[in-house]
Amino acid sequence: MHATETFPPPLLALAGFSKSFAGFKALDRVDFSLRAGEIHALLGENGAGKSTLIKAMTGVVQRDAGSLRLDGVEIAPRSAEEAVRAGIATVYQEVNLAPNLSVAQNLFLGRQPTRFGLVREGEMRRRARALLSEFGLAIDVSAPLESYSVAVQHIVAIARAVDQSARVLILDEPTASLDAHEVEVLFAVMRQLSARGIGIVFVTHFLDQVYAICDRITVLRNGRLAGSAPVDELPRLDLVRLMLGRELSEATSRRPPASEGEAPADVARFRGVGKAGTIAPFDLTLRAGHVVGLAGLLGSGRTETVRLVFGADRADCGAVEVAGRAVSIGSPREAMALGFGYCPEERKTEGIVAELTVRENIALALQARRGALSPLSRREQDALAAKFIGLLDIRPPDPERPVGLLSGGNQQKVLLARWLATAPRLLILDEPTRGIDVGAHAEIIGLIRDLCREGMALLVVSSELEELVTYADEVVVLRDRAHVARLSGAEIEVSTILATIADAPASLAAA
């Protein structure tokens, strides 16, 4: 035992957790401890390692290194089932219950009271009502689960977990789809469980909720422990800095502002464009040779903005002008016809086709634009692939290699090449440096600058603020699904962006 360990000893203690996926370090020697009765926020941006940490401690994925102790006893669950038996239960954002079964069946599935092999329906319902009443829920337990709101479904999932003698309860973004009132109901349940001595790990990206209910905060960033502190010792600005910022002392080389003299031509202008419940109406002007960065926390409305710009979602108000002409963008197809390109954040699921070769992946978007009736000849494809492999330095330089076998950085370049092949006037990049190794970061950033110099308009979503400030001409800061500030010139500083992001209202307006 370490003599320095706090008293009382932690309920759950993780030390030196590491996990790599295909060479990419998703978790790098992370420590984490949870006390009995504590509500502990686990925070971090997308890709910070939160999900991997949760999966590694519940046996859904196997850790490469590290120890896990529950009540001082070393445990090594090999599946979610074993973790539950050991006393660690997880409730995911997506409720993992059977929606078609009754509430009572869901609470007791696999352990229903039986007599002569038959389920004692009445007894089961009675127990279900008793169990849910502990959580302040008086509902018809014989109705199917799906007939209730997501909040109720979450509470049912929590009740099931706790009833299976959980000591540690992990709540993975339970509030993402709840309204303010439902969040309060959930919080009441959490407080009650913590009073019973259950340790709760609370994953969320709503900072207001963290300050409303948590005792302690642990922040992950890029697979590493960024910091851990009691909630009253970590003011909001410091928290945001922990989540987004690296060493602020790091010198950042600002890009020289684009030739000030002549005003560059507007490529696209968005006036009052928005969608109810998704993103508040915003103005956005994208100019040739300019980079506009979108900064904000996860869930602040960055991706939503981009989806409206690219027509993946339909705006319900506002006007769009492209090259001085009023247009309406109703679908990605129309956006592509206007010369827009979009590299999504989820490379694996939305971007590359892993089984196809580098050549085929690069040719995809151009082919789609030309239509199936005028196929690109093999010679054109080869020329295209050779050109971009050379231009973007894709490695290995083999056009016939399946993209799935390339590293993350090179996959990202293939995706970029695909859009560059269509010679877009506006290219949208969603987290272009996510999940790729540090060396490749610099290359991608270099590419972004080159594209700009060639007169392309760029709209970049990034959580890497240090990177954003080096290439953006303008940074739009988002918070709570609205554009709250537009920074340009000398205002583009990591500290300014952080302060703008952190300045959130104290209300509990979650959803």
Add this chain to the structure above:
Amino acid sequence: MIRSLSRLSPVLATAAVFLAGFVVCSLIYPNFASLRVVMNLLTDNAFLVIVAVGMTFVIISGGIDLSVGSVIGFTTVFLALAIERWGVPPLAAFVLILVICAAFGAGMGAIIQYFELPPFIVTLAGMFLARGVSFLLSTESLPITADLYAHLSDHAFRFDGGARLTVPAMIMLVVVVGGMVLLHLTRFGANVYALGGSRTATGLMGINVARTTVLIYTLSSVLAGLAGIVFSLYTSSGYSLSAVGVELDAIAAVVIGGTLLSGGYGFIFGSFLGVMIQGLIQTYISFDGMLSSWWAKIATGLLLFAFIAFQQLTLHLARRSRRAPAGVHP
């Protein structure tokens, strides 16, 4: 209360269609409304109901079993050969074929589970396999003359007016009741529904998904074997071409009975009614005497369309009403 009624609405609709059809037939043909017609409906469709009960389990769990028709054909050929050529006592042959069917179903379930293959493909392979093996055994229609067969086909509860509740019908009713108990009142039944609701979630809730899947396909094949026994009792013969396409009749009956083809919802009793509706159409055609029997297929096809449309409509309405705030009482 209203909620549980709305869950039953597909079955109630099927029951209404059956009753309406029966009334219409009775108005056209006064002889129709008799106990005798009802009893014949039960006997003539006994094997199909038994298969449909197994199919209901499979479909509710989110799967499909295309092999059942072939399993029936194989069973009849196997029984004919075992009893007539190999001299196996009929009861022993029954036990033997049920064990073979159980192994066959368990094998398909295991392949579906452990190789993560779609049930459609695996049971399609099982369908060809079982049909092929029955051709291998014999391509002729083989009569079964054992005493037990004569005795069993003679044995029946007799009612006034010549109505008879035959052994096949009795076996079928026992299977229906047994299936209802198993599906609606046991842990296994709840697991079957859970699988159809969400396979991933069921696993995360600590249910043994592999065991449940294997058991479901075992059950379906055993019931297909039992249907084969009933079929051979009914026809007193074994023929490798018997029950071709019965899997599709069974699937149609299950869907008409209100079970969702995508899994998660359904009732055994609905499948029973689904078969009875198909039987009713057949009976009407034989009463008419002029209509081609293909009209039965056409009517079944139209009914299927109507019921699928009805299901989508009720699902849609249910989802819409769910948007209304559900009860949180802090």
